[in-house]
Amino acid sequence: MEPITTSVSTQTKSSTRQYYIDWIRVLAFCILIFFHSGMFFVGWGWHVKNNVINHTMEFPMEWLHLWRLPLLFFISGVGVSFAMRSRTGWQFVGERTKRLLLPLVFGMFVIVPPQIYFERLQRGQFSGSYISFYENVLKFIPYPKGDFSWHHLWFVAYLWVFSLLGTPLFVWLKTANAQNVINKARKLFSNIWGILLLSVIPMLIYWTLHNQWPVTNNLISDWYNFALSLTIFIYGYLIGTNQKIWDIMEKYRVMLLSVGTFIIVSRISFDTLVGSIPEDIPFMPFINGFLTIISLWTTILGICGFAKHYLNFKNTFLAYSTQAVYPFYILHQTITVAIGFHIANWDMNVWLKLLVLSLGTFGFSLFIYHFLIRPFSIMRLLFGVKTK
Numbered sequence: 067m068e069p070i071t072t073s074v075s076t077q078t079k080s081s082t083r084q085y086y087i088d089w090i091r092v093l094a095f096c097i098l099i100f101f102h103s104g105m106f107f108v109g110w111g112w113h114v115k116n117n118v119i120n121h122t123m124e125f126p127m128e129w130l131h132l133w134r135l136p137l138l139f140f141i142s143g144v145g146v147s148f149a150m151r152s153r154t155g156w157q158f159v160g161e162r163t164k165r166l167l168l169p170l171v172f173g174m175f176v177i178v179p180p181q182i183y184f185e186r187l188q189r190g191q192f193s194g195s196y197i198s199f200y201e202n203v204l205k206f207i208p209y210p211k212g213d214f215s216w217h218h219l220w221f222v223a224y225l226w227v228f229s230l231l232g233t234p235l236f237v238w239l240k241t242a243n244a245q246n247v248i249n250k251a252r253k254l255f256s257n258i259w260g261i262l263l264l265s266v267i268p269m270l271i272y273w274t275l276h277n278q279w280p281v282t283n284n285l286i287s288d289w290y291n292f293a294l295s296l297t298i299f300i301y302g303y304l305i306g307t308n309q310k311i312w313d314i315m316e317k318y319r320v321m322l323l324s325v326g327t328f329i330i331v332s333r334i335s336f337d338t339l340v341g342s343i344p345e346d347i348p349f350m351p352f353i354n355g356f357l358t359i360i361s362l363w364t365t366i367l368g369i370c371g372f373a374k375h376y377l378n379f380k381n382t383f384l385a386y387s388t389q390a391v392y393p394f395y396i397l398h399q400t401i402t403v404a405i406g407f408h409i410a411n412w413d414m415n416v417w418l419k420l421l422v423l424s425l426g427t428f429g430f431s432l433f434i435y436h437f438l439i440r441p442f443s444i445m446r447l448l449f450g451v452k453t454k
Contacts, residue, residue, distance in 0.1 A: 083380075084312075084374075084378065085377065085378050085379055085380050085384065086370075086373040086374045086376075086377040086378045087141065087144055087145070087148075087373075088384055088388050089373055089377040089384060090137070090141050090369065090370060090373045090377075091138075091141050091142075091145070091388075091391060092384065092387045092388065092391050093373075094134065094137050094138050094141060095138070095391045095394060095395050097130060097134055098134060098138070098395070098398075099394070099398050099402070099424065099427055099428065099431075100424055101127060101130050101131070101134060102218070102398065102399050102402050102427075103402055103406075103420060103423045103424040103427060104123055104127050104420065105127075106402065106406040106410075106420075106423060107119065107120045107123050107416055107419075107420060108120065108121065108123050108124045108127060109121055109124065110124070113181055113182075113184070113185040113217075113403050114184055114185055114188050114403050114406045114407045114410060115188070115406075115410065116406070116410055116416070116419065117410055117411050117412075118416055120416045123416075123420075125334055125338075128330070128334055129327075129330050129331070129334070132330055132358070132361060132362055132365065133326070133361075133362050133365045133366055133369075135221065135295070136294070136295065136298045136362055136366060137365075137366050137369060138221065139224075139225070139228075139295045139296075139298045139299040139302065140298050140299070140301060140302040140366055140370075141302060142225055142299060142302060143298070143299040143300060143301060143302020143303040143304075143305075143306065144302040144303070144305065144306035145302075145306070146158075146229065146232070146236070146299075146302075146303050146306070147236075147302070147303045147304070147305075147306025147307050148306060148307065149161075150236050150237075150240070150303075151307075154237075155233045155234070155236070155237040158229070158233060158236070159229070159230060159233055162226060162229040162230070163226070164447075164450075165450040165452075166222050166223075166225055166226035166229065166450065167226050168447065168448065168450070169219075169222060169392075169396055169448060169449055169450040170216065170219055170222045170223055170226065172448045172449075173216065173219045173222070173396055174214070174215070174216050174219065175203070177219070177396055177397065177400050178215055178216060178217045178218075178219060178400065179199075179200060179203045179213065180196065180400050180403070180404060181217055181399060181400050181403040181404075182203075182209060182213045182215060182217075183196050183199045183200075183213075184403050184404055184406075184407040185403070186199070186213070187407065188407055188410065199213070208284075217399065218395075218398075218399040219396065220283035220284075220285070221395075222396075223285060224285065224292070224295060225299075227285070228295070228296050228299045228300075231296070232296075232299070232300060232303065235300070236303065252308075255311070256308070256310045256311060256314070257314065258314055258317075258318050261311060261314060261315070261367065262363070262364075264301060264363070265359050265360055265363040267297055268294055268297055268298070268359045268362070268363065269355050269356060269359045271290065271293045271294050271297065272290070272294070272354075272355035272358060272359055273351060273352060273355045275289050275290035275293060275294075276290045276351070276355065277345065277351060278290075279291075298366075312370070312371075312374050313374075315367050315368070315370045315371035315374065316371045316374040316375050317371070318367075318368075318371065319367075319368050319370075319371025319372045319374075319375060320368075321368075322364045322365075322367045322368035322371060323364070323365060323368025323369065323371070323372065324368070325360070325361075325364045325368075326360070326361045326362070326363075326364035326365030326366075326368055327361075327365065329357050329360060329361035329364075330361050330365075333357065333361075389440075389451055389452070390432075390435050390436075390440075392449065392450050392451065393431075393434075393435045393439050393449040393450070393451060394431045394432075394435060396449055396450070397430075397431045397434055397435070398427050398431050401426070401427045401430045401431055402423060402427045405422075405423055405426045405427065405430075406423060409422065409423065435449075439451065
């Protein structure tokens with residue numbers, strides 16, 4: 067693999083922006099909005115629920131759930147690889163703290179509490195005004211026992227921690243001493259089989275941590291999710307500026323995405339028709355880990371390959387969305403929960419209600435960003451947008 071080096075290679079010296087990377091980030095966050103809108107309707111636990119549960123919706127959502135957040139961590143690592151070309155380690159840490167930690171703290175006190183408020187109202191756990199509820203937030207008792215949480219902003223918290231943990235590695239990879247390691251790794255991984263070989267470490271993480279550490283998103287007892295996400299983030303950094311690997315992903319995009327999709331569709335079909343096989347059967351954790359990680363990794367690679375092939379262009383939508391996508395992420399789930407709470411008992415077709423919820427989330431997010439965040443420097447700072 068070819069991460070950042072002290073000498074600018076022919077692969078990385080071009081100043082041309084790789085627009086497909088921006089497209090992946092924007093579209094991944096758009097998918098996340100639809101996914102969280104879908105959580106309102108399915109049988110899985112979530113903050114507020116529709117009056118009618120639709121289990122059919124769970125099938126496509128199970129597929130999305132496999133790769134949506136790993137893809138975001140991967141593309142975040144890719145973005146860091148470009149950012150580090152022109153920054154020292156301390157400059158990078160300072161920028162990440164400003165753009166990640168500050169919006170996280172702001173979000174925990176301003177953006178997230180309304181989600182918990184509407185959840186408590188729907189479940190009959192609280193009655194009263196939002197002002198009276200907010201006193202509970204300031205007691206700092208962690209959710210779900212209390213009302214203080216980062217909810218969907220856990221991704222921002224993890225990304226900040228990953229950036230801090232990865233900075234020594236990123237700085238070292240820019241030194242001359244790293245060149246021997248880089249050259250050897252480049253020979254091993256710059257082909258399709260080498261790229262697939264990268265799935266071994268996530269498999270080991272699955273086999274050793276998955277059953278013992280269920281996903282909690284709480285940072286302190288979430289070791290499977292933490293280790294897997296950190297690995298995918300670092301992979302994104304290492305692959306980010308290596309044009310040869312991107313070319314390989316583009317060349318094998320159909321095969322990669324087909325493999326990932328075939329595995330997940332087969333597993334969902336088998337579980338639906340026959341029933342899931344218990345994990346305590348010999349070798350099942352090994353088989354599940356192998357299939358899960360292969361499906362996840364090939365799907366990410368395939369999506370990146372398709373993006374490079376079809377989306378390496380710029381238009382006004384991308385130019386606007388590149389800055390808007392982070393505030394959209396911070397805002398969207400609170401808006402989804404608020405709308406969901408108010409439409410939960412509507413007598414309406416589930417799929418039409420999903421459309422109302424999704425479009426409502428996009429619409430209100432766009433309004434708030436365009437008129438209340440984008441024009442004001444202080445709001446841009448609080449939502450992690452670069453100042454003008």
